[in-house]
Amino acid sequence: MNILVVDDEKLIVKGLKHSLEQQDYKVFVAYNGEEAFQIIESENIDFIILDLMLPDIDGMILCKKIREKYNVPILMLTAKDGDYDKILGFEFGADDYMTKPFNVLELLARIKAITRRLDSEKKKSILSIGSLMINYDERKVFVEEEEKDLTQKEFEILYLLAKNPGRVFTREEIFKYIWEEDPLDVRTIDVHIKNIREKIEKDVKNPKLIKTKWGVGYYFNKI
Structure with a gap:
């Protein structure tokens, strides 16, 4: 040192x-x-x-x-x-x-x-789940040691879900946590989740990490 x-x-x-x-x-x-x-x-x-x-x-x-x-x-x-x-x-x-x-x-x-x-x-500040690694302090995400380029909001949503595995968040809850204001158009959450999946999931059509609770919201799968 x-x-x-x-x-x-x-x-x-x-x-x-x-x-x-x-x-x-x-x-x-x-x-x-x-x-x-x-x-x-x-x-x-x-x-x-x-x-x-x-x-x-x-x-x-x-x-x-x-x-x-x-x-x-x-x-x-x-x-x-x-x-x-x-x-x-x-x-x-x-x-x-x-x-x-x-x-x-x-x-x-x-x-x-x-x-x-x-x-x-x-x-x-570092979350490691299977092949996914999230470094909160450096705001970096790696999948199988390859860095993925997430936007600020995508990173915050991913970190929120990943540090609370198994907990289902409604779209309204995610919006309030990330934007720190009452939800305006919660459909933006769906767009962000889609983008995150495209960057961290092997099969976007059959995601293993970020799962959908139909009629409720999203959660990070316990691995």
């Missing part, structure tokens, strides 16, 4: 770098916000340890700037020990918060806890 340490206190950076490398992490270091952002844009950074007080930019602002473009976990370090700063840090996108001076063993434990939680969440 690639970790970026952003702090202008060189002794702290040196100590953190040594401790992290002992855990087999690859460590990048930056002493100000500009250096940090250059590294983030040029390297594949998996985790950021970010000091609140930097010489060229406020750590909160940098955290927000990073979060606008990247979904990388951020642990903030600060000499301030106040609830307001913690709350503000979380609002700006930090995943965790530690006050200096800190215990390095605790910091390592928090890094592992955050990465475990995020890995678990990522796995939950």
